[in-house]
Amino acid sequence: MQIKVENIYTSVACNRCTDCADWGPNGLIAYGACNAVAILDPRHKGNSAKILHTLVEHTKRVNTVRWLDTEKLISGADDGLAVLWSLDLKGHVTTKLAALAEHTSGVNAVDGVCRKTGDWMLATAAADNTVKLWIYQNDGKVNCFRTVQVKSGGFCFSLRLTVLPQSDQVLMATSSDDESVSLWLAEAKCQDESSVESKFELIHKFIGHEDWVRGLDFVTDGNDLLLASGSQDHFIRLWRISPRSQQQVQNNQTELAQLSEDGEEIKVEETIVRLGERSWYAVSLESVLYGHEGWVYGINWHKTENDELRLLSASIDKTLIVWSLTEEGIWLEQVRVGEVGGNSMGFYGGKFSHDGLSIMGHSYQGGFHIWNQNKEQPHLWSSNVIVGGHYGEVRDLAWEKEQGSYVMTVSADQTTRIHAPWVQNEKDSYSTWHELARPQVHGYDMQALALLSRYKFASGAEEKIVRTFQATGNFIENFRHICHIEDDTAGDSLLDSLPKGASVPSLGLSNKAVYTVERNTENSGAAKEGYPDNYFVPIQLQTPPQEEALMQNTLWPELQKLYGHGYEIYALAATSDGSILASSCKATKAEHAQIILWNTSTWKQFQKLSGHQLTVTQLSFSPNGQYLLSVSRDRRWCLFEKQQHDDPTSLTSYSLAASTDKTNGRHLRIIWSCDWSHDGKLFVTSSRDGKVVVWHKYGTINDSSLKGWQAFGQPLELKNESVTAVAFAKSALSSQNEAYLLALGLESGHIRIYRFAQGEWLQLGELNKNLAHHLSVRRLQFRPCRQQFWHLASCGDDHLVRIYDIQISN
Secondary structure, three states: EEEEEEEEEEOOOOOOOOEEEEEEEOEEEEHHHHHEEEEEEEEEEEOOEEEEEEEOOOOOEEEEEEEOOOOOEEEOOOOOOOEEEEEEEEOOOOEEEEEEEOOOOOOOEEEEEEEEOEEEEEEEEEEOOOEEEEOOOOOOOOEEEEEEEEEHHOOEEEEEEEEEEOOOEEEEEEOOOOEEEEEEEEEEOOOOOOOOEEEEEEEEEEOOOOEEEEEEEEEEOEEEEEEEEOOOOOOOEEEEEEEHHHHHHHOOEEEEEEEEEOOOOOEEEEEEEEEEOOEEEEEEEEEEOOOOOOOOOEEEEEEEOOOOEEEEEEOOOOOEEEEEEEEOOEEEEEEEEEEEOOOOEEEEEEEOOOOOOEEEEEEEOOEEEEEOOOOOOOOEEEEOOOOOOOOOOOOEEEEOOOOOOOOEEOOOOEEEEEEEEEEOOOOOOOEEEEEEEEEEEEEOEEEEEEEEEEEEEEEOOOOOOEEEEEEOEEEEEHEEEEOOOOHHHHHHHHHHHOOOOOOOOOOOOOOEEEEOOOOOOOOOOOHHHOOOOOOOOOOOOOOOOOOHHHHHHOOOEEEEEEEEEEOOOEEEEEOOOOHHHHEEEEOOOOOOOOEEEOOOOOOOOEEEEEOOOOEEEEEEEEOOOEEEEEEEOOOOOEEEEEEOOOOOOOOOOOOEEEEEOOOOOOOOOOOOEEOOOOOOOEEEEEOOOOEEEEEEEEOOOOOOOOOOEEEEEOOOOOOOOOOOOOOOEOOOEEEOOOEEEEEEOOOOEEEEEEEEEEEEEEEEEEEEOOOOOOOEEEEEEOOOOOOOOEEOOOOOOOEEEEEEEEEOOO
């Protein structure tokens, strides 16, 4: 039996760090995603986008990523490592070339240049107050040839390397917490395999900024170099480094003059610096740019085919600005783009594409924004479809129950998100997955999720309340159009009665329904116009929404708040028809470990189920709703059975039908996860001790708490592993011998696929950290389908949401 697993969707946000994303000359965007480096193709199959790879080597948050050429990139992280990677774009193979491991604290800035000798000079800066220079040779050997201590225990925010025009000398610019930019000359020559002859000296300091400099970038302008520096003082300064002949130096031509607006003469000082024995350069301030109203975090140059220079700046004021030089020699703002509204705090960085026709910014929320320039009308810029994701632990997920037309996720980043396939052409079955909506943007970290129907769900956060939501008319219309949903009886019955959208009032915490979009009437005052009751604007989408629309135009209105728990909500589950909702909360004693059952038609609590002593970690209803299974930190599982009443008017109730105890329980540690088979005959439990046990009903023995339920075959035992998630496929692997397909998620981040038949386990495959997760897997769930293929969704503590296509052949 052979298995083929393909990753069809990966979703993850960019880390909240400056210079954490870079757009390479190969057209790919590399960015830090939790402890990994994600490789994103923003123009996948035309006008779509897809994450192609996740590179895992770091053990802590990735702070900075930098492309060196079309195949090499370097990353730095909080684990003190800088890693040099190689990508084979044709074979889709990624390789770690070298790990630079001499820093004692987090690496926050990296760069590298290729010298004429063919080797690479690399630079890394870290929170240990040092900057280290390295030589990476063609044979794969790497040497650290210089360590620079930042003066007076300072901190290096940014650094850039460049090779002087018509020279092999390397310049390095660094910015530190003394508000200055330092210019260094670096020379290195390899003597043998282990030694490097080097020269490294400070040649100049650029003074002028009044706050920390957070962004630097070099560009060549003929024989000159231009260095741009962006600062938290809201200003951008351009510094010119020009070669000078010895005759010019002797003539002492060190002053330039220009005429200011008031007619007074401004003296611009030009300083002569010596590089090497015979090289002289003049360093001067070229220009000061002011256009941002917040800290400037990102700076990036681009040179067109006509050698015209453009500068991109990204700021925390929610704008990106493209600056260009006029015919009069003045730097002016050419284009300003950005985001409006939403719970955001601007951009942490920005980059040009290699052709200069697109610009990218990554924001406070970890989302990407891409604008493309219209070739026929260069002054017009349009948004591009992009892939984003969560920027916190993803703690739960659920497939839409009818056809699996979307998957919903909740995260510690306080959002609930819907991921769905975008079908661009009805004739072509190929689709790409994107985030389609953000129904809930909360004030607490999200924890649990239960879908009640295609357009209704319940969520739990680190609060005592369960909140329920229903879709809006605008969402249903866009969902049908983007995903090509044709048979939607549930939506047809709701569409006329649903509100257009939802919004959070200025002084409110709950999503309120919006039935009309008339916001500012003639009678409204100035305060009303400045702070309207809602910011929702209905939009007809032809493509998946961009980050700005997701933040404020895709909310769902809140239906009901369910009160009853004494502590933070931990787990939720619903019956297949959505008529009953079960919830549990954090607990240290039996009183609070009770499971509450809710009637979703009246939103009233109708029963409390006792059986556990500590927090119930997961709940699962059997496919027909006859049983409710719960697993807990108390190392036990409980099975509650629906009671049959002779009187049809009697209320539904559940009673404890079976449970484990110290004498018959197979698990010795916390039971993390559970699930039912598609036919309801089996259920599975997994725990921290690495055991996975499948249970079935065998006879009617009532002499123990199991009440006839027992382990089916031998438990699967994984040594030195904690099984944090488990899931049954929603269809049989083989109907002849009742074979089942299961997926296990491990604390290490790996995912294993097993065949279970007649009590025997057979491992079919394993997904490693590069293909699965690099931190604990939180939840696994197979897509509901009846065809002979399986889609598996996974989420984890590494902020990743993944969907796999699994094909199995005999």
